[in-house]
């Protein structure tokens with residue numbers, strides 16, 4: 001199969017591309033520069049120069065490949081619209097990468113009891129409505145004979161297999177902790193996020209490509225941890241001394257509003273029973289805290 005991946009040079013898309021190529025599939029990837037195109041080519045991916053704003057490029061490539069995986073940006077509506085237009089009537093798979101910050105509450109580091117399955121009604125914050133609407137658009141493309149699937153990802157950890165091996169999440173927290181000399185969580189840090197290892201995530205994309213039904217939506221998850229547990233594990237691995245609490249305003253100044261409120265200080269808890277039951281997903285890694293201790297530990 002030839003698969004078109006937007007974000008093939010990124011953390012999620014690059015790992016999915018590597019897994020696909022290991023199974024003998026061919027991958028075409030979108031590249032924003034000739035330099036990135038060369039890097040993709042060296043990684044065995046056929047590059048196509050363009051961006052998510054180039055509707056015609058997206059459409060051309062989507063029409064001449066067997067499947068499309070949109071892994072560049074969960075929030076780029078125009079790209080999703082262009083891909084759906086191109087694939088309408090084809091029956092081809094379109095996998096879209098979303099994220100569970102659509103569930104984020106304004107908890108400021110306090111715990112939250114709600115755990116979502118795919119059957120739990122959503123009650124998104126106004127800031128998250130555009131992403132939820134894109135997910136809906138993707139699912140509704142089933143009515144236009146696109147085998148469309150939304151994969152709603154949690155905090156992803158682990159080393160990616162592509163050109164960009166680091167996630168935007170744990171490595172960024174680690175980098176800021178190294179620079180400032182202290183790892184910090186918001187408030188009491190008792191807010192909880194679900195998580196999954198990037199290789200398990202990629203395995204789920206491959207299963208969804210093979211067997212997910214048109215219009216389906218899957219949460220992705222294998223385990224959860226509070227931010228305090230994550231940050232304390234980072235502080236210990238990096239030998240930084242005790243993790244500390246910071247106020248929401250301090251976190252917003254450091255990370256920006258969206259990141260501080262909907263990622264670092266919120267609760268986003270899901271269960272991926274449907275992926276296990278319907279697609280036979282069997283994730284192998286279950287603890288971000290263990291991974292931090294093993295992968296990020298600074299030697300004596």
Ligand SMILES: NC(=O)c1ccc[n+]([C@@H]2O[C@H](COP(=O)([O-])OP(=O)(O)OC[C@H]3O[C@@H](n4cnc5c(N)ncnc54)[C@H](OP(=O)(O)O)[C@@H]3O)[C@@H](O)[C@H]2O)c1
Nearest residue numbers: 007009010011012032051052072073074098099153155156
């Ligand atoms: N990582 C996570 O834990 C996680 C969890 C849930 C949801 N998500 C969402 O999933 C998406 C991908 O995440 P990621 O971690 O894989 O990010 P990433 O490592 O930054 O990869 C994104 C890739 O997409 C490309 N890209 C971005 N915007 C583009 C555009 N306008 N045109 C063409 N290419 C573009 C980037 O190209 P360049 O190399 O040229 O920059 C990069 O190769 C993001 O929207 C993210 O919010 C991520």
